Amino acid sequence: TSHNQLHPLPLPDRYPLTPDPQPALRVGKMDVCQHFLETEDQEPPGPDKHVTLFRLEVCVDQLALPRSSTDHWSCVNVCPFLFFYQMKVKVLSRNPDDYVRETKLDIQRVPRNYDPALHPFEVSREYTRALNATKLERVFAKPFLASLDGHRDGVNCMAKHTRNLSTLLSGSCDGEVKLWNLTKHECVRTLQAHEGFVRGMVVRYCGASFFTVGDDKTIKQWKMEAPGYGEEEEPLNTILGKTVFTGLDHHQKDAVFATCGQQVDIWDEQRSSPIRSFTWGVDSFSSVRFNPVETELLASCASDRSIVLYDMRESAPLKKVIMTMRSNTLCWNPMEAYYFTCSNEDYNLYTYDMRYLDRPVTVHMDHVSAVLDVDYSPTGKEFVSASFDKTIRIFPKDSGHSREVYHTKRMQHVICIKWSSDNKYILSGSDEMNIRLWKANAAEKLGVLAPRERQAANYNQKLKEKFQHHPQIRRIAHHRHLPKNIYHQTKELRVMKEARRRKERNVRKHSKPGSVPVVSEKEKHVVTVVK
Amino acid sequence: MASPGEAVVGDTHVGEKKKPTSRYWEEPQEDGKNENKVVKDGEQTEQSLEKKTRQTQKAKKRKQEEDQGDGNKFISGKSDPFPGPAPIPEDRLQKFKRRDKTKKPRRQHYKLKDMITRSEEASEMAQKQAARFDLLLPEDAGFLEGDEDEDTCTISQEDIADVVDITSATKYFDLKLSQFGPYRVDYSKTGRQLLLGGRRGHVACIDWQSKQLMCEINVMESVNDVKWLHSEAMYAVAQKKWLHIYDSNGIELHCIRKFNDVLRMQFLPYHFLLATASATSFLQYLDVSVGKEVAAICTKTGRLDVMCQNPHNAVIHLGHSNGTVTLWSPNQKEALVKMLCHQGGVRSVTVDKTGTYMVTSGMDKKLKVYDIRAFKPLKSYFLPAGASCLSLSQRGLLSAATGDIVQVYRDVWNTPVSKPYMAHRVQRTIWGMNFCPFEDVLGVGHGEGFTSMLIPGAGEPNFDGLDANPYRSAKQRQEWEVKALLEKIQPELISLDPTELGQVDRATFEQRHQDRVKALGFDPLAKEKFIPKYKKKGRSSTGSVERRKRQVAHEDQRDVIRKTAEDKMKIEKERKKREKKEAVLSSQRSALDRFKK
Numbered sequence A: 001t002s003h004n005q006l007h008p009l010p011l012p013d014r015y016p017l018t019p020d021p022q023p024a025l026r027v028g029k030m031d032v033c034q035h036f037l038e039t040e041d042q043e044p045p046g047p048d049k050h051v052t053l054f055r056l057e058v059c060v061d062q063l064a065l066p067r068s069s070t071d072h073w074s075c076v077n078v079c080p081f082l083f084f085y086q087m088k089v090k091v092l093s094r095n096p097d098d099y100v101r102e103t104k105l106d107i108q109r110v111p112r113n114y115d116p117a118l119h120p121f122e123v124s125r126e127y128t129r130a131l132n133a134t135k136l137e138r139v140f141a142k143p144f145l146a147s148l149d150g151h152r153d154g155v156n157c158m159a160k161h162t163r164n165l166s167t168l169l170s171g172s173c174d175g176e177v178k179l180w181n182l183t184k185h186e187c188v189r190t191l192q193a194h195e196g197f198v199r200g201m202v203v204r205y206c207g208a209s210f211f212t213v214g215d216d217k218t219i220k221q222w223k224m225e226a227p228g229y230g231e232e233e234e235p236l237n238t239i240l241g242k243t244v245f246t247g248l249d250h251h252q253k254d255a256v257f258a259t260c261g262q263q264v265d266i267w268d269e270q271r272s273s274p275i276r277s278f279t280w281g282v283d284s285f286s287s288v289r290f291n292p293v294e295t296e297l298l299a300s301c302a303s304d305r306s307i308v309l310y311d312m313r314e315s316a317p318l319k320k321v322i323m324t325m326r327s328n329t330l331c332w333n334p335m336e337a338y339y340f341t342c343s344n345e346d347y348n349l350y351t352y353d354m355r356y357l358d359r360p361v362t363v364h365m366d367h368v369s370a371v372l373d374v375d376y377s378p379t380g381k382e383f384v385s386a387s388f389d390k391t392i393r394i395f396p397k398d399s400g401h402s403r404e405v406y407h408t409k410r411m412q413h414v415i416c417i418k419w420s421s422d423n424k425y426i427l428s429g430s431d432e433m434n435i436r437l438w439k440a441n442a443a444e445k446l447g448v449l450a451p452r453e454r455q456a457a458n459y460n461q462k463l464k465e466k467f468q469h470h471p472q473i474r475r476i477a478h479h480r481h482l483p484k485n486i487y488h489q490t491k492e493l494r495v496m497k498e499a500r501r502r503k504e505r506n507v508r509k510h511s512k513p514g515s516v517p518v519v520s521e522k523e524k525h526v527v528t529v530v531k
Numbered sequence B: 001m002a003s004p005g006e007a008v009v010g011d012t013h014v015g016e017k018k019k020p021t022s023r024y025w026e027e028p029q030e031d032g033k034n035e036n037k038v039v040k041d042g043e044q045t046e047q048s049l050e051k052k053t054r055q056t057q058k059a060k061k062r063k064q065e066e067d068q069g070d071g072n073k074f075i076s077g078k079s080d081p082f083p084g085p086a087p088i089p090e091d092r093l094q095k096f097k098r099r100d101k102t103k104k105p106r107r108q109h110y111k112l113k114d115m116i117t118r119s120e121e122a123s124e125m126a127q128k129q130a131a132r133f134d135l136l137l138p139e140d141a142g143f144l145e146g147d148e149d150e151d152t153c154t155i156s157q158e159d160i161a162d163v164v165d166i167t168s169a170t171k172y173f174d175l176k177l178s179q180f181g182p183y184r185v186d187y188s189k190t191g192r193q194l195l196l197g198g199r200r201g202h203v204a205c206i207d208w209q210s211k212q213l214m215c216e217i218n219v220m221e222s223v224n225d226v227k228w229l230h231s232e233a234m235y236a237v238a239q240k241k242w243l244h245i246y247d248s249n250g251i252e253l254h255c256i257r258k259f260n261d262v263l264r265m266q267f268l269p270y271h272f273l274l275a276t277a278s279a280t281s282f283l284q285y286l287d288v289s290v291g292k293e294v295a296a297i298c299t300k301t302g303r304l305d306v307m308c309q310n311p312h313n314a315v316i317h318l319g320h321s322n323g324t325v326t327l328w329s330p331n332q333k334e335a336l337v338k339m340l341c342h343q344g345g346v347r348s349v350t351v352d353k354t355g356t357y358m359v360t361s362g363m364d365k366k367l368k369v370y371d372i373r374a375f376k377p378l379k380s381y382f383l384p385a386g387a388s389c390l391s392l393s394q395r396g397l398l399s400a401a402t403g404d405i406v407q408v409y410r411d412v413w414n415t416p417v418s419k420p421y422m423a424h425r426v427q428r429t430i431w432g433m434n435f436c437p438f439e440d441v442l443g444v445g446h447g448e449g450f451t452s453m454l455i456p457g458a459g460e461p462n463f464d465g466l467d468a469n470p471y472r473s474a475k476q477r478q479e480w481e482v483k484a485l486l487e488k489i490q491p492e493l494i495s496l497d498p499t500e501l502g503q504v505d506r507a508t509f510e511q512r513h514q515d516r517v518k519a520l521g522f523d524p525l526a527k528e529k530f531i532p533k534y535k536k537k538g539r540s541s542t543g544s545v546e547r548r549k550r551q552v553a554h555e556d557q558r559d560v561i562r563k564t565a566e567d568k569m570k571i572e573k574e575r576k577k578r579e580k581k582e583a584v585l586s587s588q589r590s591a592l593d594r595f596k597k
Helices: A023-040 A049-063 A069-078 A122-140 A449-466 A471-478 A482-510 B005-012 B046-055 B059-072 B090-095 B110-136 B157-163 B476-484 B509-520 B542-587 B591-595
Strands: A088-090 A144-149 A155-162 A167-172 A176-181 A185-190 A200-202 A211-216 A218-223 A237-240 A248-252 A256-260 A264-268 A276-278 A285-289 A297-302 A306-310 A319-323 A326-332 A340-343 A349-353 A363-364 A371-376 A382-387 A393-396 A404-406 A414-419 A426-428 A432-441 A526-530 B143-145 B173-176 B185-187 B193-198 B200-205 B213-216 B223-228 B234-239 B242-247 B254-259 B262-268 B273-280 B281-287 B293-300 B306-311 B315-320 B322-328 B337-340 B346-351 B359-364 B364-372 B374-384 B390-392 B396-401 B405-410 B422-425 B431-433 B441-447 B449-454
Touching: A088 B591, A122 A449, A122 A471, A122 B476, A155 A200, A155 A426, A155 A432, A167 A200, A176 A200, A200 A248, A211 A248, A211 A432, A256 A285, A285 A326, A297 A326, A319 B173, A326 A371, A340 A382, A363 A449, A382 A414, A382 A426, A393 A426, A482 B173, B090 B110, B157 B449, B185 B223, B185 B431, B185 B449, B193 B223, B200 B223, B234 B262, B254 B273, B254 B281, B254 B293, B262 B306, B315 B346, B322 B346, B346 B390, B359 B390, B390 B431, B396 B431, B405 B441, B422 B449
Parallel strands: A248 A285, A371 A414, B223 B262, B306 B346
Antiparallel strands: A088 B143, A144 A432, A155 A167, A167 A176, A176 A185, A200 A211, A211 A218, A218 A237, A248 A256, A256 A264, A264 A276, A285 A297, A297 A306, A306 A319, A319 A526, A326 A340, A340 A349, A349 A363, A371 A382, A382 A393, A393 A404, A414 A426, A426 A432, B173 B449, B185 B193, B185 B441, B193 B200, B200 B213, B223 B234, B234 B242, B242 B254, B262 B273, B273 B281, B281 B293, B306 B315, B315 B322, B322 B337, B346 B359, B359 B364, B364 B374, B390 B396, B396 B405, B405 B422, B431 B441, B441 B449
């Protein structure tokens, strides 16, 4: 072998006999010595070296230890009385079987060691991963899924099915109502519900029937399933009202619904006249919504720029807040139902706390034209808004600016918007007769994810969150392409706002101190609260 | 309605409430059960600390705790003698600590405070889990212990090879390659492959554990240095004139003519950068993933033949003939740091794995240890022969080549070392030396070939399979390569402190303002200079213009004066208010006043 050919060793001057640290061997060697001393040779082996050597050799040979004869010579020469060195040594020696898989059918073994010293550049590598994840998110951001066409006029209202995820109802400006199967992207039923616009639509909480109101001053209740062969398409119930209805909403668990128009009416399903009517000196309302938690509460948007709150059990409205511009629709937060968000004509959305109407909790800006509709996600963390500027925007509930904007070349003014009950899709109905299906998370992969895939997605999400404020990552994550006109209009609005602020500052500078108070953006849009 | 009898009872026992009679369904109350528990061995465990902090919290929480205490009980009524999770020793927790706790902001930033609290909780949990996992690591580090009053340096390699197991014994071997002159040595990142570069052109790569030769070529030119690239498929050879890259079959992949007269090379595995130091005093960086030169720095310090990298922050250390060691990053044309380390020239430099210590040896025959974070000398040793070549192992063993003797020292930075841990003599002068990662092996290249030595306790016993796995299959290597390339760190991120990227940039207002001015091209907060309007009918005479200017200036001055006056008034008002309050308080008669004279 190679080491036998080596030249004499440089440093050790005496040659140690070295027992192995492994216990079995060591015991064996110790036994050799003990045995030798006690039985074979009673007197100390001083004078007769040769005998000692011989016997030791014999013993060692019996144990089959790899020793050459010279070792024992030196050993005995160093010390006539058998001298024993204790050297303990351990060298790293791994059994490969512990580190590779046994058969091809197994998965590979990956031993881990989380010692930070073995993982240098932790932060930089995480940052690189986060940057990659952010870039990939933008690469995979393809939110548009499908367009449902079939309406012969602009889509004016939509309703989610309360029990079925794949069903959507839509009503158009020619009085037609369509039921859609979202998984197949097809229309399953069409019915001519009204003459003129279908103004409002709502599915009953049980999911068996739905209500529509139209410009023909009627409220109609329809069965959810299609009529049998040969049967005529007829409403279950028709109520003829005195004035035009502009919206309706159904109670969460009672057979009661509310409509709005000239006044807000509460209807019992069994009766043909309203059980209660609310008016507060206004001529028309555009939207009415039941509170999803405090089920007896309602809110409505009135055309005198006010939002009115009602309790169904009382005879008079509770209170109202008057704003500088008219609100079009409102939506309650399904999780924190004391918050509601209204879409306003002044391009903004306002989230109010029902208890403190004197100033909104958050003002959501980004649209460049009137906001027409708003709907909350079922988690209550985000909401989506539809605007006259032909875009859809998604806002986190407590953020002043949108996290996402959706638009296509062909989509015109978006009139109605819904967030699906599984929190995954967004549906928009627009002027050019189409309903569009979008992903709520633009880069999300649809379908069933493998566990590793999901883990990777979660990890990437966490990384993006962790490094979201780094300028390079923020720039990529926030960049959105916008249509030219919207881009320029945004810029223009910014300039206008800046000018207004500058003017106000100058006015304040040149007036009597205190006479021009600083009004915050939140307070600016509220005129008054009336109780 | 309460009966009159009850009312009487209520009157007589003022302040005392009758204890409700105990019922069999109520559990007996054990007050202070938790508090009286003895902390074992006086060692403060996590749990006891946690308990203490909890006690200080609100009553509501205390109630919750009591409920939890009841939860520890078994159905039989016995209480758990070891409630809660097992304690983790403090020193092990310390090993996985990333940073100190951040100071929480004041009350008004409640959202931020909440966020910080949550992230700290998460990192604490991760730290604890990692510390717990540490118990399960399969391997222990090697060691060598002599008898009492026996030096371990007297134990020869043969002895060790004799007593250890057969697999380890085969790791002590000698390659006789006397023809092509002194050898440079490099181990691959996983420690499986060995690359030898002979001065006279012999280049060989070997799977050194199975002793299989992967390739062997003679480049017919002098070889200055050899280096593995990111995997065992490619290596770089610094030849007489140019830098060449070969694959593991010995096929020349590239001849890079931009890199000439290279003497030493270092590969930064996480950045995919090959740093080269040349005889023309150029330090060049080659991105091997895209084949582009990232930076070429003229160091203007003469021939560069002493080089090493700091594995902690990827900074390159160069040693110079005037005794200085300079630190370089590809982002800066100047050295990051210049240190005067030796009286004569610097012969060798090495930095430990954690980036804490730098060991240098010089022509003055000294061996010096520096704390590279604080740039302070820690220890200085005198070696009679002087060390020509230094190398640090993963577990901090230092090997120094003095002529033809390899000496290995243990723990040179903490305790003053007088004797080597191990020593070995090879046949001719040592030319290159490297510890093998994850093995107790030191490879020594010398004039007569190559010697692989057993150094117990040199290598890291437990590798991380996702980082460098010596037992990986071809498929695993491919996957690792893709992942590693995806998370290649950009060269711009190389800096002295690699954690800087994760820290909050607390730029001062002034700094931010300066940046803003730079970005905008003007100072948005600067006061507009007043330029008086030109007025007709002789009203823009020099005098009147000057007067108008003065008026505006006075206006501004008045603003300042008004503001300071208001502030003063406010302070005065507050002072008066306080005095008044004090006066009211002092004028009140106290019960003790009657004793005053």
